[in-house]
Amino acid sequence: MKKLLTILCLLLLSPCSYSEDPPLDIDYSIISKTITNNAVALRERALSDNLSVDIVESLTTEVGPRRMGTEGDKRAISWALEKFKELGFDRVWTEEVLLDRGWVRGEAKAEILSPYPHNIVMTALGYSVGTNGDLVGEIVEFKTFAELEAVPEGNNLKGKIAFVSYSMSDFKPHPSQPSMGGYSEGTKARSRGHVTAAKRGAEALIIRSVGTDSNRYAHTGSGYGYEEGVKKIPAAAVSAPDAILIQNILKRETPVIMKMNMTSEIIGPKKGANIIGEITGREPSDQYLVLGAHMDSWDEGTGALDDGAGVGAMMAAAAFIGQMEKRPKRSLRVLLFAGEEIGFYGVNDYMKKHKGALDKHVLGAEADGGGGRVHTLIPGVGETALLVINEMHKLIAPLGIVLSNNNNAKGGSDMSVLGEAGMPALNFSQNSNDYFKYHHTPNDTFDKIIDEDMRYLTAAYSTIFYLAAEMPINFRH
Ligand SMILES: [Zn+2]
Structure with missing residues (x-):
């Protein structure tokens, strides 16, 4: 087994230091060998690259607390626009969200x-x-x-x-x-x-x-x-x-x-914004996949776990895909929502603005559970797409992730508003044992981020969303 793994790693010219089991049982009639190899290389890159942690460090140091509508939130919006550009996203924009108080x-x-x-x-x-x-x-x-x-x-x-x-x-x-x-x-x-x-x-x-x-x-x-x-x-x-x-x-x-x-x-009322960064797909299409996290945080800590970790994982997961030799077929958008903590202000506004375009949202997921590893992938897709999810899962199984028998995911946190409205979704259930010790407290700070766990978290999203962007699957029910 080890020998086979080494040969596979040499063939892929990528570091294979983390994952133990090569995905040898992939049904290549469902996921081609080339796409499989790309996904493995991407996963291994995500496992060896600390980008997601660096993003959290940058956000918590350069911005800190960012309750919606505050000065910190304004700094966070500027920070995100700059960070998206720095990471090579093709299109970056904000959509204003009003807060009634x-x-x-x-x-x-x-x-x-x-x-x-x-x-x-x-x-x-x-x-x-x-x-x-x-x-x-x-x-x-x-x-x-x-x-x-x-x-x-x-x-x-x-x-x-x-x-x-x-x-x-x-x-x-x-x-x-x-x-x-x-x-x-x-x-x-x-x-x-x-x-x-x-x-x-x-x-x-x-x-x-x-x-x-x-x-x-x-x-x-x-x-x-x-x-x-x-x-x-x-x-x-x-x-x-x-x-x-x-x-x-x-x-x-x-x-x-x-x-x-x-x-x-x-x-009085305040303003905020959803911030969106896009990795544009290589084939002309008006369809895109959405990776979500929320930008706002409570004000007593620096919002490292809630939801800096989600911001870091999603920005890095999409950036890794954008930095591959070839762009995937379909576009990926990272949606950084405003005002999650105070009642889903950002996503509710997003739904109003994009209601007519919901069918363009191919698949969505949100990371809002801290920096822990994913233990279970829960699909929320059409019956026919389940077969493909089953094969896709094999590529993240070496990260210690099992596939749930349920097929009822709505995408989690903000994204579940879109999921409830019919968007196909995935839930990446994380180990949150430590999360609830710190979140919403002065102690939600960068030192609580565990680098290796964040790399595992990012690798899971990056691998699955690359596959979903590259393969012309209809995930809808
Ligand atoms: Zn949160």
């Missing part, structure tokens, strides 16, 4: 006044109003968002601070990905808790941070806004250790009285 984070302080005085580490959830001075209230705990929802609407929580103590670590649906189900459960209170609590008369909402770490800092998130006609109450996340501390106090003695002071402020 801006936000100033301000400061967030909290302390337990009684029965046991403690300082509490807390951060404002995105686009929360401030407390307008000190806000003092009794903490009432709800183990889940559903428990809070079960309180009848009205004044039951008047004078109270509603506390949803749900921990995403309690939810373990799949051994390879312990966090995803718990994450979506946790985001319920994060995104809707303030409105739900206000409808029950509460003065404020606090949640246990949606994350898997035990660090004493809080995870921000959300930003989905308030509901017309419902009182705008402040919303914040406390660190996991502080959530446990509050629970321990509640077990001993009630009432537990907390004082919060947040100077967050909602301000």
Whole structure:
């Protein structure tokens, strides 16, 4: 086996230091030998080239935090335009996206006044109003968002601070990905808790941070806004250790009285942009494949994992394809979306502008799960295209990626809006075990990127999207 691999590597004149198994069982009537060889060479190049990491380093160093509509976001847009050009993309442009509100984070302080005085580490959830001075209230705990929802609407929580103590670590649906189900459960209170609590008369909402770490800092998130006609109450996340501390106090003695002071402020409308870079295919066609990531990040870290890693992987994956001897038949576009974190502003605007051109989107996928390796490829394509995906998968199987039996992928994150609308899609499920320790925190910084994992991540996207761009497959259902 090793000898065969060496011969194959010599024939391809490419470094084959990483992947153990050569794809000898490819059905060449489905993927030609030439395309197979090109794909293997591309994969191996991606595995030995640190470009995706360099891109994340550049973005986090030269731009840093980039919440939509902020000065950081403006710098990120200029940065992306320059980076696309530097990487040899043929066409680069922006499409303006409007944001109906801006936000100033301000400061967030909290302390337990009684029965046991403690300082509490807390951060404002995105686009929360401030407390307008000190806000003092009794903490009432709800183990889940559903428990809070079960309180009848009205004044039951008047004078109270509603506390949803749900921990995403309690939810373990799949051994390879312990966090995803718990994450979506946790985001319920994060995104809707303030409105739900206000409808029950509460003065404020606090949640246990949606994350898997035990660090004493809080995870921000959300930003989905308030509901017309419902009182705008402040919303914040406390660190996991502080959530446990509050629970321990509640077990001993009630009432537990907390004082919060947040100077967050909602301000006027802002502008942002989706940034698009294209590697133009060699054959005239108005069809293209789309690789997505989101450009915006939360503001307390530098957005390295969320979603600098996605930006780096997608830009590098397409750049490697663009740097091959021959362009693939069809074009590839990298879509860097605005405002994902605050409610899919960029992709919703993209859908409005490109709705009539949805049939030109051959296949799409988004990287928005940090810098970890892909463990499962999930297709979301027509039945006939599944045969081809099956062969394509063999070329990334040496990266430790299995092919899912499901065929229901929507592309993930922003891209799932296009997937839901009928675009064929792939989901590259990543190892996200570390991701939820850092994301939406001050600790989402470049040092968390693991170079080799990023190369594996980039190799998976690059290989599959080269094959899909080169082969005239109709992926539609
Ligand atoms: Zn993200």
